[in-house]
Amino acid sequence: MIDALSNYIAGILILVGALFTLTASVGLLRLPDLYTRMHAASKAGTLGSCVMLLALALQSSDGAIALRAVAGVLFFLMTVPISSHLLAKASHGAGYRLWSKSKRDDLQEAQDAADDAT
Protein backbone atom coordinates (compact mmCIF):
# COMPACT_ATOMS: atom_id res chain seq x y z
CA MET A 1 0.00 0.00 0.00
CA ILE A 2 2.79 2.41 1.00
CA ASP A 3 4.78 1.30 -2.02
CA ALA A 4 1.88 2.00 -4.38
CA LEU A 5 1.34 5.43 -2.82
CA SER A 6 4.98 6.39 -3.39
CA ASN A 7 4.57 5.30 -7.03
CA TYR A 8 1.63 7.67 -7.49
CA ILE A 9 3.44 10.57 -5.80
CA ALA A 10 6.58 10.00 -7.89
CA GLY A 11 4.54 9.91 -11.11
CA ILE A 12 2.76 13.17 -10.24
CA LEU A 13 6.11 14.79 -9.35
CA ILE A 14 7.60 13.70 -12.71
CA LEU A 15 4.65 15.18 -14.62
CA VAL A 16 4.72 18.45 -12.63
CA GLY A 17 8.49 18.81 -13.16
CA ALA A 18 8.21 18.20 -16.90
CA LEU A 19 5.37 20.74 -17.19
CA PHE A 20 7.39 23.36 -15.28
CA THR A 21 10.40 22.76 -17.56
CA LEU A 22 8.19 23.12 -20.64
CA THR A 23 6.74 26.37 -19.24
CA ALA A 24 10.25 27.70 -18.65
CA SER A 25 11.37 26.95 -22.19
CA VAL A 26 8.23 28.50 -23.71
CA GLY A 27 8.92 31.60 -21.60
CA LEU A 28 12.53 31.60 -22.78
CA LEU A 29 11.32 31.61 -26.37
CA ARG A 30 8.43 34.07 -26.09
CA LEU A 31 9.45 36.78 -23.60
CA PRO A 32 10.77 40.04 -25.07
CA ASP A 33 14.21 40.72 -23.54
CA LEU A 34 17.10 39.12 -21.68
CA TYR A 35 15.99 40.04 -18.18
CA THR A 36 12.42 38.76 -18.52
CA ARG A 37 13.73 35.58 -20.15
CA MET A 38 16.06 35.12 -17.18
CA HIS A 39 13.03 35.44 -14.92
CA ALA A 40 11.41 32.48 -16.71
CA ALA A 41 14.46 30.26 -17.12
CA SER A 42 16.08 30.53 -13.72
CA LYS A 43 12.98 30.07 -11.58
CA ALA A 44 10.71 27.67 -13.46
CA GLY A 45 13.60 25.71 -14.96
CA THR A 46 15.24 25.08 -11.58
CA LEU A 47 11.95 24.12 -9.98
CA GLY A 48 11.28 21.62 -12.80
CA SER A 49 14.61 19.81 -12.52
CA CYS A 50 14.52 19.87 -8.69
CA VAL A 51 11.03 18.33 -8.61
CA MET A 52 12.15 15.57 -10.96
CA LEU A 53 15.21 14.88 -8.76
CA LEU A 54 12.87 14.66 -5.75
CA ALA A 55 10.82 12.08 -7.65
CA LEU A 56 14.04 10.12 -8.23
CA ALA A 57 14.80 10.31 -4.48
CA LEU A 58 11.31 9.05 -3.66
CA GLN A 59 11.44 6.22 -6.19
CA SER A 60 14.92 4.88 -5.32
CA SER A 61 15.08 1.87 -3.00
CA ASP A 62 18.57 2.75 -1.74
CA GLY A 63 18.88 5.37 1.00
CA ALA A 64 22.26 6.62 -0.24
CA ILE A 65 20.83 7.46 -3.68
CA ALA A 66 17.89 9.31 -2.14
CA LEU A 67 20.28 11.29 0.07
CA ARG A 68 22.46 12.18 -2.93
CA ALA A 69 19.41 13.31 -4.91
CA VAL A 70 18.29 15.58 -2.05
CA ALA A 71 21.85 16.95 -1.79
CA GLY A 72 21.74 17.65 -5.53
CA VAL A 73 18.46 19.54 -5.11
CA LEU A 74 20.02 21.69 -2.35
CA PHE A 75 23.07 22.29 -4.55
CA PHE A 76 20.94 23.50 -7.48
CA LEU A 77 18.80 25.68 -5.24
CA MET A 78 21.97 27.39 -4.02
CA THR A 79 23.93 27.72 -7.28
CA VAL A 80 21.29 28.72 -9.85
CA PRO A 81 20.35 32.06 -8.17
CA ILE A 82 24.05 32.94 -7.89
CA SER A 83 24.83 32.22 -11.53
CA SER A 84 21.77 33.96 -12.96
CA HIS A 85 22.23 36.99 -10.72
CA LEU A 86 25.86 37.18 -11.84
CA LEU A 87 24.84 36.97 -15.52
CA ALA A 88 22.15 39.65 -15.10
CA LYS A 89 24.54 41.98 -13.26
CA ALA A 90 27.27 41.44 -15.87
CA SER A 91 25.02 42.08 -18.85
CA HIS A 92 23.42 45.13 -17.19
CA GLY A 93 26.89 46.48 -16.47
CA ALA A 94 27.99 45.75 -20.04
CA GLY A 95 25.16 47.92 -21.33
CA TYR A 96 22.55 45.48 -22.63
CA ARG A 97 19.36 47.48 -22.49
CA LEU A 98 15.96 46.53 -21.11
CA TRP A 99 12.90 46.07 -23.29
CA SER A 100 11.63 49.41 -24.63
CA LYS A 101 8.31 49.03 -22.79
CA SER A 102 9.95 48.41 -19.39
CA LYS A 103 8.70 50.88 -16.81
CA ARG A 104 11.57 51.18 -14.34
CA ASP A 105 15.20 50.20 -13.90
CA ASP A 106 16.03 50.22 -10.19
CA LEU A 107 19.66 49.17 -10.64
CA GLN A 108 20.29 52.04 -13.08
CA GLU A 109 18.62 54.54 -10.71
CA ALA A 110 20.74 53.30 -7.78
CA GLN A 111 23.91 53.63 -9.86
CA ASP A 112 22.93 57.15 -10.99
CA ALA A 113 22.28 58.14 -7.36
CA ALA A 114 25.69 56.75 -6.36
CA ASP A 115 27.34 58.67 -9.21
CA ASP A 116 25.64 61.91 -8.14
CA ALA A 117 26.75 61.42 -4.53
CA THR A 118 30.43 61.17 -5.43
Place this chain on the structure above:
Amino acid sequence: MTGEVFVQTSIVIAFGLLSLSLLLTVLRVMKGPTLPDRVLALDMLVSVSIGFIAVTGIATHAAFNVDIAIALGLVGFLATVAFARFVMIRGESPEEDNDVKDPPSEAKQ
Protein backbone atom coordinates in the same frame (compact mmCIF):
# COMPACT_ATOMS: atom_id res chain seq x y z
CA MET B 1 -4.49 1.78 -12.94
CA THR B 2 -1.81 0.40 -10.63
CA GLY B 3 1.06 2.51 -9.30
CA GLU B 4 3.67 0.81 -11.50
CA VAL B 5 1.69 1.48 -14.69
CA PHE B 6 1.09 5.09 -13.63
CA VAL B 7 4.83 5.68 -13.16
CA GLN B 8 5.64 4.13 -16.57
CA THR B 9 2.96 6.28 -18.29
CA SER B 10 4.16 9.48 -16.64
CA ILE B 11 7.78 8.66 -17.58
CA VAL B 12 6.77 8.39 -21.26
CA ILE B 13 4.79 11.68 -21.10
CA ALA B 14 7.65 13.43 -19.27
CA PHE B 15 10.16 12.29 -21.94
CA GLY B 16 7.91 13.85 -24.60
CA LEU B 17 7.52 17.15 -22.73
CA LEU B 18 11.25 17.34 -21.95
CA SER B 19 12.16 16.69 -25.59
CA LEU B 20 9.84 19.52 -26.64
CA SER B 21 11.43 21.91 -24.13
CA LEU B 22 14.94 20.93 -25.27
CA LEU B 23 13.87 21.79 -28.82
CA LEU B 24 12.44 25.19 -27.81
CA THR B 25 15.59 26.03 -25.80
CA VAL B 26 17.84 25.12 -28.73
CA LEU B 27 15.70 27.44 -30.89
CA ARG B 28 16.52 30.29 -28.47
CA VAL B 29 20.23 29.41 -28.62
CA MET B 30 20.06 29.69 -32.41
CA LYS B 31 17.99 32.89 -32.49
CA GLY B 32 20.12 34.76 -29.99
CA PRO B 33 20.08 37.75 -30.58
CA THR B 34 22.80 38.64 -28.05
CA LEU B 35 25.51 36.66 -26.26
CA PRO B 36 23.85 36.74 -22.78
CA ASP B 37 20.67 35.32 -24.35
CA ARG B 38 22.66 32.37 -25.66
CA VAL B 39 24.43 31.89 -22.32
CA LEU B 40 21.08 31.90 -20.53
CA ALA B 41 19.67 29.39 -23.00
CA LEU B 42 22.70 27.12 -22.48
CA ASP B 43 22.11 27.33 -18.71
CA MET B 44 18.49 26.33 -19.30
CA LEU B 45 19.70 23.47 -21.54
CA VAL B 46 21.76 22.14 -18.61
CA SER B 47 18.77 22.25 -16.30
CA VAL B 48 16.55 20.44 -18.85
CA SER B 49 19.28 17.81 -19.18
CA ILE B 50 19.33 17.33 -15.41
CA GLY B 51 15.60 16.67 -15.56
CA PHE B 52 16.17 14.21 -18.40
CA ILE B 53 18.82 12.36 -16.36
CA ALA B 54 16.51 12.22 -13.32
CA VAL B 55 13.67 10.72 -15.38
CA THR B 56 16.13 8.25 -16.97
CA GLY B 57 17.25 7.27 -13.46
CA ILE B 58 13.66 6.54 -12.48
CA ALA B 59 13.10 4.54 -15.67
CA THR B 60 16.23 2.38 -15.46
CA HIS B 61 16.74 2.15 -11.64
CA ALA B 62 20.49 2.71 -12.21
CA ALA B 63 22.40 4.15 -9.25
CA PHE B 64 24.94 6.35 -11.05
CA ASN B 65 22.41 8.76 -12.61
CA VAL B 66 22.32 11.09 -9.59
CA ASP B 67 26.11 11.52 -9.70
CA ILE B 68 25.91 12.45 -13.39
CA ALA B 69 23.18 15.00 -12.62
CA ILE B 70 25.21 16.63 -9.81
CA ALA B 71 28.38 16.76 -11.95
CA LEU B 72 26.43 18.28 -14.86
CA GLY B 73 24.95 20.90 -12.53
CA LEU B 74 28.43 21.83 -11.29
CA VAL B 75 29.76 22.13 -14.86
CA GLY B 76 26.78 24.28 -15.88
CA PHE B 77 27.23 26.57 -12.88
CA LEU B 78 30.94 27.07 -13.57
CA ALA B 79 30.29 27.66 -17.29
CA THR B 80 27.66 30.31 -16.57
CA VAL B 81 29.92 32.08 -14.06
CA ALA B 82 32.80 32.07 -16.56
CA PHE B 83 30.56 33.42 -19.34
CA ALA B 84 29.19 36.13 -17.03
CA ARG B 85 32.73 37.18 -16.26
CA PHE B 86 33.52 37.21 -19.98
CA VAL B 87 30.45 39.36 -20.74
CA MET B 88 31.45 41.77 -17.96
CA ILE B 89 35.03 42.13 -19.24
CA ARG B 90 34.17 42.34 -22.95
CA GLY B 91 31.32 44.80 -22.60
CA GLU B 92 28.62 45.25 -25.20
CA SER B 93 29.54 43.91 -28.60
CA PRO B 94 29.21 46.63 -31.27
CA GLU B 95 28.19 44.31 -34.12
CA GLU B 96 25.16 42.92 -32.27
CA ASP B 97 21.79 44.51 -32.89
CA ASN B 98 20.89 45.39 -29.33
CA ASP B 99 17.50 46.95 -30.10
CA VAL B 100 15.04 44.64 -28.43
CA LYS B 101 12.09 44.28 -30.74
CA ASP B 102 8.50 43.78 -29.68
CA PRO B 103 7.35 40.17 -30.10
CA PRO B 104 4.53 41.01 -32.59
CA SER B 105 6.84 42.92 -34.94
CA GLU B 106 9.39 40.15 -34.60
CA ALA B 107 6.78 37.59 -35.58
CA LYS B 108 5.84 39.50 -38.74
CA GLN B 109 9.34 39.43 -40.17
